[in-house]
Amino acid sequence: MTLPSETDVVIIGGGVAGCSIAYHLTKLGITDVVLCERKQLTCGTTWHAAGLVTQLRATRNMTELAKYTGELFTGLEAETGQATGYKKNGSLRIAKTPARLEELKRGASMARNFGLEAQVVTPGQVAERWPLAKVDDIEGAIWMPNDGQVNPADVTQAMAKGARMGGAKIFEQTKVERILIENGRACGVVTDKGEIRAKNVVICGGMWSRDFAAAHGVSLPLHAAEHFYIVTEPMPTLQANLPVMFVADECSYYKEDAGKLLLGCFEPNAKPWGHRGIPDDFCFDSLPEDFDHFEPILEMAVERVPALAETGIQLFFNGPESFTPDDRYLLGETPEVAGLFCACGFNSVGILSSGGVGKALASWIRDGHAPMELADVDIRRMHPFQSNKRYLHDRTTETLGALFDMHWPYMQFETARGVRRSPFHDRLIDAGACMTEAVGYERPGFFARGDIPAKIEYSYGPQNWFDACAAECLNTHQKVSIFDQSCFTKFRVEGRDACAVLNRICAGNVDVAVGRLVYTQMLNARGGIEADVTVTRLSETEFMVVSTLGSQTRDLSWLRRNLPEDAHAIVTDITAGMPMLAIMGPGSRALLEAVSGEDFSNAAFPFGTSRDIPVGYAQARASRVTYVGELGWELYCSADMAQHVFDTLLQAGADRGLAHGGYFAINSLRMEKGYRHWGHDIGEEDTPIEAGLGFAVAYDKPGGFIGQDVLLRQREAGTPTKRLVQVRLDTEGVGPLLYHNEPIWLDGQIAGSVTSGAYGHRIKASLGMGYLTHPDGVDKALLAGGKFEVEVACERYPATVQLAPFFDPKSERVKA
Template identity: 50%
Template sequence: MAKTELPERAQYVIVGGGIVGCSVAYHLAKMGHNDVVLLEQGQLSCGTTWHAAGLVGQLRSQPAMTNLIRYSTQLYADLEAETELATGWMQCGSVTVARTEDRMTMLMRTAAAARAQGVDVDVLTPQQAQDKWPVMQVDDLKGGIWMPGDGKANPTDLTQSLAKGARMRGAKVIEGIKVTDVLTKDGRVTGVETDQGRIEAEVVVNCAGQWARSLGKMCGVNVPLHSAEHMYIVTETMKGVNPDLPVLRDPDGFIYFKEETGGLVMGGFEPEAKPWGMDGIPDKFEFSLLPDDWEQFEILLENALIRVPEMETTGVRKFYNGPESFTPDNNYLLGEAPELKNFFVGAGFNSMGIASAGGAGRALAEWIVHGEPTSDLFAVDIRRFADFNNNPTWLHDRVKETLGLHYAMPWPNRELDTARPFRRSALYDRLAAKNAVFGSKMGWERANWFAPEGTTPENEYSFGRQNWHDAVAAEHKATREDVAVFDQSSFAKLLVQGCDACTELNRICAANIDVAVGGTVYTGLLNTRGGFESDLTVLRLKEQEFLLITGSAQAVRDADWIGKNFSPDAHVFLTDVTAAWSVLALMGPKSRQVLQQLTKTNLSNAAFPFGTVQKIDLGYATVWANRMTYVGELGWELIVPVEFTVGVYEDLKRAGQDHGIIDAGYYALDGLRLEKGFRAWSRELTPDITPLQAGLSFAVDFDKPSGFIGKDALVAAKADPNHLSKRIIQLVVEDEMVQLWGGEAVLCDGVEIGEVRSAGYGHTLGAAVALCEINATEPVKADFIKAHSFEVDVAGMRFAAKAHLRTPYDPKSERVRADG
């Protein structure tokens, strides 16, 4: 093939010719954007792609991610006819087996989630599993599941086919060229420097795989991933192994199998991985492998011999040890980098690149062309990480654990253990001394619950009630009946200032934030489709100064969204001030009595109404007190300078002694907000859900003169009678012993209609409470709720539940606005 001449400029330059880079090129070209140049330092499919196992499993924990992979399977099935290049795609199905009762429970939950997402699935007995996969022994198994839509592909062939599809539509693919620098000017990318010359570009896409982190560093972009050794073997031919053999996953043994040329590919994800490449990835490593490491592989081989005893007498044709890149949370990285305009990333696929590449490539191409995602991509959005997540020492230690997460038991509320503690609030040591059990969010150590004195402060995971149930019930009760203090210092805080701050924010926010100084407004940030990009609280501190309080995980993403939507010539500045302020939430019917002992400020409803913020004295400290609640009770969020936090906390605990004050954590907070029906970003509120569907129309001002982003879509939605066929509803389970965790299927009159987005135990209502997304064939209004019966599928067992559009707990919010 003749060498492609290097153009001087292109609209899109993609760096990396693995399966993801080729998919992005293919989809850009398919959308009619054919001024695409893909640069590969070696040959197409080198790097990670060529030694990938090629498994394609459809189901993911988030429906949005499942939809991307389902698109991949359809693309791979059709691509060969389009390009006349084989892809090796075979829809052979997959069997996943369980060795333990807990794993079988998890598979039953998986089956329910699959049905809710429209994915074909069957639950199998051990004998039925063996019928599907005759080569294995099943004496130790509890059962399994069969997913006929899963399959396998040849990664190299698939990559070449995508590349040909891109070329057929005008894209250029240049191999043997190395990018040596990324060019920038005025905060945006302008092109790349290569060892063969410069290419100017409007958009640069980093699909460099293991090299993506170092490519990002060239232009100040953080791409938090780290390589780890990943191994599998290919056996000699085995009796009973044929090309139609399904993929087999045995997660309790950390292993998988697939057929290859009459033998078996056997690999897996060991619980403690072996990081690699701390000093950088060698340039000429494109088709290289690492030395065999049978010691590291031993745990996988031992489990493989249990499942397939015949392997003991079967030769090994090849040992592959090919490093792959892994991210801190085992989800890949997608989207425009917040540090540099028009620089996009598609990397860190955590051994899921073949399955994900089709859908991820399309999603990234659409994001590039339309300027924002066209679906809910929060789970993989690169903006879920901050610059500190790119610390190489931290990444090294975290990746030891994340590789093994593929087959680790996905316990409800499972916390990662490595590279912690990380970010700590001013109260971390004091809460730890009180038996706090911490979880991690955006690196913050957050007290999830407090273990009673004399007990061990740690989680004991299960699919039923976990060991913290009773302790959280006490925290919940104190908040409802007396008073509790929550350390919510991990809240992200963004300060927006400037002459145009009000005008700009009012266009970006759906609610009207042009309120009097001291006003507090709950609002959504909407995309052009009318879906939620975030929800947050806006505090007007001065005429030209606003403090935005948003979720712990949203600081980078929200700042990026807001900043990108500021008018270019506006006099407005956004500063992340999260680290400067703690937040202590004092909540409960006795919160006013406690706080009034410490301040001269009048806290009555008349002087300090709900939805307002004032600067108050509190003991020796001066703090902002925001009368707002996420638990559905009277209370204040105290925004405290970090240096005063310990003193304020001690004053609150001392003043609250006679009122039964206790410390409470995030598990209680979640249960309390679910009882009240309060929605949460990334759970009930997503880019694909509008305020109308979420039941949050009250937080939208259709009449404000400035209008707002997403208004046109919402106006159209209001006029569409079918818009409310998708709706967020609340369910309260009738059986008080049932435990929900999220992800369960919701049934209406016995038919799957949606899924639980978040769930907890409502100790005041005495039952599990869930917020669910349902998709009906008619508008979901009060009459619909009354006319139908609802159930929740919990690991194959159905439980009746009462549906609500308005919460049964204090539906008029009288407790929140209580006086006296």
């Protein structure tokens, strides 16, 4: 077979992801596909994967992709004639502690919300399904009957065969040396056998992907780590079709395979590998044994499955797998190069994700956008610094084990910390801040007080900082608090066409007077919310766009790719150079008047106004807006003046009740006020109408906006059948806390799920937000007439559900 000179899509890498993408492209009718594998199919990581096929993931769409993978594997052998070794033998997830059992039960509730079967089972029922396991020291387990296992190499070959049957061409022993890029777009590859021009290129290079992408100015943060398992000699007492058993409290998993037992682990202190690069000739290779490293796992396993003490080890295996800084894979079109896609960094879930990944990315390539909201794994969530090799090396020691660690609420990574800091960092530490991290940025979660230390003690109930957070919330409500929000993403958009460009990109009308601030959303062509922002007009030709920290790379890419080629407008990321302090609470007006000498009254400084003010000897921009539901201002200043501004505020606030507040308090306060968070409560599948943000849309503004036609049709259709609602648990005391994906029941049926939650200290209730769906529309009448419950850890609790926020629904405090 001769290498073609041109094609529609070139896929780099012949592991399970690359073969799945090729297979699914042909299913969509894109048959002119070339897959290039430097050695042989599966020879990197795929061939030695454990082949576990579980379905429950952290979010609905991740679960949908995993569910589809199982469905695909069910019929793939019949379609292609290639054996896959797939069997649906179920899985058991074991809990040794009450906390782990609560985690699993919350997962079971979440599974029901996604339509998955998940049953809480007793130790005795575990023994029935896994007779060789010791169960007298466990609390219980979750049984998921539709999970299973597969032979990774065989299923990859089946997808490769299916791709060939659909017209794709697969070339082994063909190394891609570089990607062709012209005018910022991928247009083909150069291989060791010649050049191939292509409309789109996909990097599926596994653990080679980071270095290969970096050579083209593209950031794919991943690092290989050693992954260990053993395979025993045949065990006569081992049942056939034994369920996969996960004992996360012992970092281990067990899989029956042809009468033998495979024992694998995700140990807490992993061993990064390939830091100086992966050898080019690495092919079906394994790494040196390290029995000392594996021995603690084996010792616990012998206690769990006593028959192992009398069974020999046939194979001790150590092979590399790639991990990302947040334990989620990398998928989608790269922000640096258009037409260049990636599917890599699978964190040991590549097999179970492969079908869904292939289907999703194939649709993404065809349509130019993701087929569903995939923010969890979208490559644009990453920041370029995260490809730093030392950062990746150190983080990888933790991320492998984090897969089986407790998934506590507010869980923080401990490695590779301190990368990004605001100018106030050391001052905040001195004030007792317990720092949390997001995309490398250090942010205060809460401030120590009394006997509450500046550290998080994890729990599914109120954690040790609960009272400290309450004090911060109440101080914000009664006096005045200062929040370091420097991590918020900030862009400057300037040029003679800046207004017209932003007005096309934003759903709201940003063509306002200089010194006005507009809250709005950037929408996609389907009407979904790509970004939730404020836009401040600085001059006739200059604007400042403020967004969330996690959207920094994504939003910059979105803005730049939606600038017309002939537009005179430039987008600059000014986040690092423009720290921001939020001064919030009824005492904020007096404090700012004291440090500036300016008039901050309603008449002189109404809500939505933004202007430069003096602060001490410095200059700052004060914008009257809030994310906590109290009177307040955001202060932006240049980094060189930031500490002076901070010190001036603290000095003047000393006798005015000024206190520090952290991000746990922000989350509580914004939940009471119903303020949405992009990535949780709103995203690219949610329209402003469904999200209750129609007030931020200028439906009929001159020139229109992206997604306008969809919103006009939705508005004309009347009451939406999907709607974001506010949820309050009607329980005594603090009650169970809501976090995400808890099912919302309406009249005995699951009708929606929680998107985010927190305890509201101003109204003293456990709160959440979430979407309800109803064929007749979600309106006040439905909410008033229905019986609502929220399921938490397999128990239902009565709830009040409404459209308006539970705190200050008329925003009287915000506009006081």
